[in-house]
Amino acid sequence: MTREIVLAARPEGEPRESDFELRELEDAAPSDGEVLVRNVFVSVDPYMRGRMTGVRTYVAGYDVGDPIDGGAVGRVVESRAEQFAPGDWVVSQLGWREQGVVAANRLRKVDTTLGPPSTALGMLGMPAFTAWIGLLEIGRVEAGETIYVSGAAGAVGSAAAQIAKLKGLHVIGSAGTPEKVEWLRSLGVDAFDYRQSRPRDALADGIDVYFDNVGGEQLEAALSALRTHGRVIACGAISRYNDARAEPGPRNLFLMVTKRLRLQGFIIFDHNARFPEFLAEVAPWVREGKLQYRETIVDGIENVPSAFAGLFHGENVGKILVRVGPDD
Amino acid sequence: MTREIVLAARPEGEPRESDFELRELEDAAPSDGEVLVRNVFVSVDPYMRGRMTGVRTYVAGYDVGDPIDGGAVGRVVESRAEQFAPGDWVVSQLGWREQGVVAANRLRKVDTTLGPPSTALGMLGMPAFTAWIGLLEIGRVEAGETIYVSGAAGAVGSAAAQIAKLKGLHVIGSAGTPEKVEWLRSLGVDAFDYRQSRPRDALADGIDVYFDNVGGEQLEAALSALRTHGRVIACGAISRYNDARAEPGPRNLFLMVTKRLRLQGFIIFDHNARFPEFLAEVAPWVREGKLQYRETIVDGIENVPSAFAGLFHGENVGKILVRVGPDD
Numbered sequence: 001m002t003r004e005i006v007l008a009a010r011p012e013g014e015p016r017e018s019d020f021e022l023r024e025l026e027d028a029a030p031s032d033g034e035v036l037v038r039n040v041f042v043s044v045d046p047y048m049r050g051r052m053t054g055v056r057t058y059v060a061g062y063d064v065g066d067p068i069d070g071g072a073v074g075r076v077v078e079s080r081a082e083q084f085a086p087g088d089w090v091v092s093q094l095g096w097r098e099q100g101v102v103a104a105n106r107l108r109k110v111d112t113t114l115g116p117p118s119t120a121l122g123m124l125g126m127p128a129f130t131a132w133i134g135l136l137e138i139g140r141v142e143a144g145e146t147i148y149v150s151g152a153a154g155a156v157g158s159a160a161a162q163i164a165k166l167k168g169l170h171v172i173g174s175a176g177t178p179e180k181v182e183w184l185r186s187l188g189v190d191a192f193d194y195r196q197s198r199p200r201d202a203l204a205d206g207i208d209v210y211f212d213n214v215g216g217e218q219l220e221a222a223l224s225a226l227r228t229h230g231r232v233i234a235c236g237a238i239s240r241y242n243d244a245r246a247e248p249g250p251r252n253l254f255l256m257v258t259k260r261l262r263l264q265g266f267i268i269f270d271h272n273a274r275f276p277e278f279l280a281e282v283a284p285w286v287r288e289g290k291l292q293y294r295e296t297i298v299d300g301i302e303n304v305p306s307a308f309a310g311l312f313h314g315e316n317v318g319k320i321l322v323r324v325g326p327d328d
Numbered sequence: 329m330t331r332e333i334v335l336a337a338r339p340e341g342e343p344r345e346s347d348f349e350l351r352e353l354e355d356a357a358p359s360d361g362e363v364l365v366r367n368v369f370v371s372v373d374p375y376m377r378g379r380m381t382g383v384r385t386y387v388a389g390y391d392v393g394d395p396i397d398g399g400a401v402g403r404v405v406e407s408r409a410e411q412f413a414p415g416d417w418v419v420s421q422l423g424w425r426e427q428g429v430v431a432a433n434r435l436r437k438v439d440t441t442l443g444p445p446s447t448a449l450g451m452l453g454m455p456a457f458t459a460w461i462g463l464l465e466i467g468r469v470e471a472g473e474t475i476y477v478s479g480a481a482g483a484v485g486s487a488a489a490q491i492a493k494l495k496g497l498h499v500i501g502s503a504g505t506p507e508k509v510e511w512l513r514s515l516g517v518d519a520f521d522y523r524q525s526r527p528r529d530a531l532a533d534g535i536d537v538y539f540d541n542v543g544g545e546q547l548e549a550a551l552s553a554l555r556t557h558g559r560v561i562a563c564g565a566i567s568r569y570n571d572a573r574a575e576p577g578p579r580n581l582f583l584m585v586t587k588r589l590r591l592q593g594f595i596i597f598d599h600n601a602r603f604p605e606f607l608a609e610v611a612p613w614v615r616e617g618k619l620q621y622r623e624t625i626v627d628g629i630e631n632v633p634s635a636f637a638g639l640f641h642g643e644n645v646g647k648i649l650v651r652v653g654p655d656d
Binding site: 050215219234235236237246247248249250251252253254255256257258259260261262263264265266267270 | 378543574583584586591
């Protein structure tokens with residue numbers, strides 16, 4: 001028997017533990033071309049909230065009764081595909097389950113010489129890849145520019161802030177606790193606590209690029225602070241995912257014209273072809289300690305829903321992971 | 329003696345005639361390198377409203393007591409620069425005056441074999457150049473796509489709609505009177521009257537690009553209608569120029585992320601280097617009748633303020649010009 005988390009009800013507003021249910025099911029066995037994977041770490045990500053609403057977005061939504069697909073790292077238990085052998089570390093979209101059968105072509109092998117396997121869901125995985133694509137391809141940042149990263153202590157934000165610094169930018173970052181601000185300052189980020197200071201004050205000297213993980217008031221403040229030809233890298237809007245109804249947008253969007261701004265959204269899955277290039281650039285930085293990461297690790301599959309809910313309270317520093325099985 | 333219009337007071341809300349004043353002044357004479365130009369047609373443009381607020385934008389604001397600079401076409405009266413001779417048609421930024429002295433390097437000679445001189449302020453001038461740059465460089469439109477142009481019967485909009493058609497796009501356009509809609513339909517534009525139909529209904533089949541001359545509700549409707557990888561060419565927001573205070577932005581701006589949208593503002597003056605290329609492509613279309621234009625011509629410099637105010641009531645079809653002197 002194995003266990004998984006399914007969607008029990010569509011969340012209204014903030015997700016609650018009662019929106020999810022732990023279910024037991026029979027073990028499955030792989031067919032030809034398939035692999036049985038035992039998850040070790042599963043990821044909880046803000047974008048999953050959108051998939052729970054029942055509104056079609058860029059990925060299929062979860063229906064009530066569905067298991068929650070998503071990023072997970074685990075080990076091969078049994079392989080009927082020649083590319084994989086028992087014991088291999090792999091990244092899958094198995095999501096919030098203890099184990100499952102996956103087609104071999106939907107798995108990516110993890111090179112554990114680059115970093116601990118958990119980093120395949122963080123600084124060497126989707127969140128940091130999102131930061132890298134956002135900076136380079138969407139924002140086209142240049143050395144000497146000033147960037148503002150909101151949610152800068154989160155999984156994507158902490159990667160964006162540090163990669164921007166490594167690319168020669170001056171980085172301003174916001175976070176919601178003194179502990180996070182202190183960590184960011186130790187990384188050379190000009191950090192402020194958005195619960196203590198107003199973004200418009202922190203950005204008073206102007207910015208060239210805004211890496212938006214948050215939306216809402218921070219976007220409005222950033223639009224005011226952006227210089228001519230500024231860019232907004234629209235990565236997500238965690239302040240908005242739980243809104244029951246759409247809130248008004250920034251009152252100063254017209255600045256887009258007078259300041260010749262470019263606002264651009266993106267979805268990382270469109271850019272998967274560049275993942276090897278990302279890894280080639282970023283893995284050495286992680287190995288050399290130039291890119292720091294923090295992980296918040298919660299134990300037990302039964303605690304996935306509360307870890308997910310915690311995302312929306314700004315509880316996590318860095319990447320939040322749930323360990324659902326032994327990591328050896 | 330000659331006459332000019334000066335700003336008498338900063339408009340609050342919609343501009344009124346009492347915000348302007350007609351002033352008489354002595355004739356000036358050109359020095360070396362300068363040219364005395366007698367205006368024939370002067371332009372009234374929505375962007376001028378922004379320059380009257382006293383807020384710094386992309387061009388210097390007008391101060392109270394200042395003459396109103398802006399696009400004008402006229403004839404050389406006296407030249408102390410070898411590139412110009414009496415009788416030449418020229419475009420200047422002399423604005424709302426009967427005549428003035430201009431440095432030769434700030435004049436552009438008009439080739440009157442391409443079209444009547446008035447078109448140098450419309451279909452062969454800044455408005456159509458704005459449309460062309462917006463479509464090609466900002467929106468990067470492609471044949472087969474569907475574009476929505478708001479304010480499609482205006483000077484910029486009617487150029488955008490027709491150039492888009494010539495580039496192989498399906499064009500939806502909005503305007504505010506039955507007469508304008510009829511004209512647009514005669515041009516092959518799928519036109520609707522936004523005072524009769526809701527944009528969201530007119531755009532129900534989806535669009536790839538939105539050429540925004542209007543802002544406000546139309547932008548919100550367009551964001552909803554845009555397909556994945558859609559673009560917004562942010563050219564101006566005539567619905568907003570007179571707002572005393574900033575109104576909230578679109579409630580659905582978050583769609584930028586899920587639909588990977590790009591919203592980009594631009595100012596035509598940044599692109600002046602491409603003007604000859606524009607003229608080379610567009611002038612033959614005008615000559616061959618593939619690009620139609622309408623002009624609303626008002627007579628007398630004393631009527632410039634009312635013509636300007638009329639812009640914000642959607643009174644004009646095509647380009648609105650004021651004739652301030654004889655055109656022969």
